[in-house]
Amino acid sequence: MPVAAQSKPSTCVDQKGSGSTKRELTGFLRAFDWVIRPWHYFNTIPRAVAYVIAGSGFYGGALFVIGSFAGCSPAVANSFVGGDGLRSQYDWLVLFIFMLGTYFFTVGCTLLFVDANNANYPAQMAAWNANRRQGKRPRYHIIGFHPKSFAWWGGLSYTIGAVQYNIAATTGLADNFARVHNSWSADTFKWASTVMYTWGGPFFMISGCCYVLLDMGIPGLWLGTILPFRKQDRFRLTWWTNWWNFWGGVLFCVGGVFLNYYPNIIPFHPTYQIENGINYGGGSFCFFMSGLLMYIQMSIRDEDTLPLSLPPQQRDSISRPSIIEDVRPTGTIASQPPTASQPPLASGLHRDDSARATKGATSTQ
Numbered sequence: 367m368p369v370a371a372q373s374k375p376s377t378c379v380d381q382k383g384s385g386s387t388k389r390e391l392t393g394f395l396r397a398f399d400w401v402i403r404p405w406h407y408f409n410t411i412p413r414a415v416a417y418v419i420a421g422s423g424f425y426g427g428a429l430f431v432i433g434s435f436a437g438c439s440p441a442v443a444n445s446f447v448g449g450d451g452l453r454s455q456y457d458w459l460v461l462f463i464f465m466l467g468t469y470f471f472t473v474g475c476t477l478l479f480v481d482a483n484n485a486n487y488p489a490q491m492a493a494w495n496a497n498r499r500q501g502k503r504p505r506y507h508i509i510g511f512h513p514k515s516f517a518w519w520g521g522l523s524y525t526i527g528a529v530q531y532n533i534a535a536t537t538g539l540a541d542n543f544a545r546v547h548n549s550w551s552a553d554t555f556k557w558a559s560t561v562m563y564t565w566g567g568p569f570f571m572i573s574g575c576c577y578v579l580l581d582m583g584i585p586g587l588w589l590g591t592i593l594p595f596r597k598q599d600r601f602r603l604t605w606w607t608n609w610w611n612f613w614g615g616v617l618f619c620v621g622g623v624f625l626n627y628y629p630n631i632i633p634f635h636p637t638y639q640i641e642n643g644i645n646y647g648g649g650s651f652c653f654f655m656s657g658l659l660m661y662i663q664m665s666i667r668d669e670d671t672l673p674l675s676l677p678p679q680q681r682d683s684i685s686r687p688s689i690i691e692d693v694r695p696t697g698t699i700a701s702q703p704p705t706a707s708q709p710p711l712a713s714g715l716h717r718d719d720s721a722r723a724t725k726g727a728t729s730t731q
Contacts, residue, residue, distance in 0.1 A: 399665035407664060411506050412488055415477050416664060422474025423657025427614075429467030430650030433460050438643040449544040457542055465535035471653070472528040475573075479521030483510030520576030527569030534562035564626040567619030574612030581608055603666075607659040614652030621645030 395402065400417070407417040436442050436459035446456035490504035512518040537558040540546045550558075578590035581604055589595060590605060591612050599605040624641050 397662045397665050400661040412481070412484065413664075415481050416660075419474045419477050419481065420657050420660035420664060422470045422472075422477070423653050424661060425657070426467045426470030426474065427650055427652075427654030427657055429463050429470060431647060431654055433464030433467060434642055434647035434650050436460050436463070438639040438647065440639070443639065449542065449547055451543050457539075461535075461539040461542060465532075465539050467650075468528065468531040468535045472525070472532055474657075475521070475524035475528040479518070479525045480508055482512065482515055482517040482521040483507045485512070485515065485517070516576045516580040520573045520580065523569045523573040523576065527566040527573065530562040530566035530569070534559045534566065537562070560625050564622040567615070567622035570615030571612070571619045572615070574608070574615040578608045578612055581605070603659050603663050607656050607663065610652045610656040610659065614649045614656065617645045617649030617652065621649065 400407065400420070404417070408414040437456070442455045442459055445454040447454055450457070452458060452462065484506055487504060487506055494501065494504055510518070537555065541555055541559070575587065575591075578587055582590045589599070590608055594600040594602075594605055594609075621641065624645065
């Protein structure tokens with residue numbers, strides 16, 4: 367069957383409960399719906415948050431790749447002159463680009479934490495709309511405490527690591543200005559730059575582990591970090607998203623430790639170039655791929671799927687525009703009147719189940 371781009375009409379229900387007819391992409395182009403119709407992903411809060419998270423990994427990772435591999439070029443590295451402001455290729459292609467990438471990354475990491483605080487928000491909105499929007503509208507929380515959630519710990523750890531990278535990258539660029547360089551001691555610069563890189567890496571690696579655990583549980587931790595030994599994982603986008611995330615954190619962690627134990631290596635030293643290319647360059651590419659796969663998942667998944675961070679008896683229940691089903695505490699499912707459907711949370715892009723592969727399934731008891 368040829369891979370062709372087609373479109374078909376479909377009815378979607380927005381967060382307010384109103385229905386509309388849109389043209390839905392099918393075929394090969396459906397995987398790139400995120401770049402063809404970016405406005406399509408801002409119809410609800412969870413969907414917009416997930417889109418920005420994917421973008422922060424994609425664009426932030428791309429900036430990391432440029433900054434990391436540019437530093438491996440002898441021509442760029444040899445252009446570095448300390449205290450000259452932003453006058454060399456190294457200043458712009460390495461210091462500035464990498465700092466900009468950390469800012470992109472911090473936005474996404476912070477929103478991952480916010481997203482994890484709203485695991486039940488789509489279901490609450492669906493119930494509120496089913497009740498004809500009576501009572502108080504469900505709130506979308508910015509801060510919360512959910513210590514039993516792997517997604518919550520993963521988002522928190524990512525945020526802490528990203529903030530430390532912000533401090534380190536900003537310090538590295540600021541130190542290139544003579545006035546700033548002369549205002550602090552060598553120890554202060556080391557703590558604000560090298561030590562922050564060293565401490566930030568382990569937090570990224572811990573976060574990667576948390577999202578693997580979210581998807582596969584504790585017994586499957588090793589299955590989600592090495593190779594897709596199981597057939598059902600080989601073509602599962604969620605597995606590969608978490609795999610790229612995990613190894614990106616591992617490489618960043620190794621890179622930070624290397625810089626801490628070898629602080630005297632200057633940018634144009636061959637050892638520095640190799641370390642920078644393998645650890646930071648490779649880790650940056652991993653985060654870039656993770657963001658790309660999150661974008662693709664958002665494009666090909668049904669926008670009205672309940673978040674997969676819900677309890678096992680609820681996470682496979684799919685809310686359609688034509689029918690919504692209520693999962694009771696006993697596990698029985700009762701049909702309810704048509705109501706608004708809610709998109710998956712960003713944490714749902716890190717968790718999947720084989721039952722979702724069955725086409726046409728509307729619920730799993």
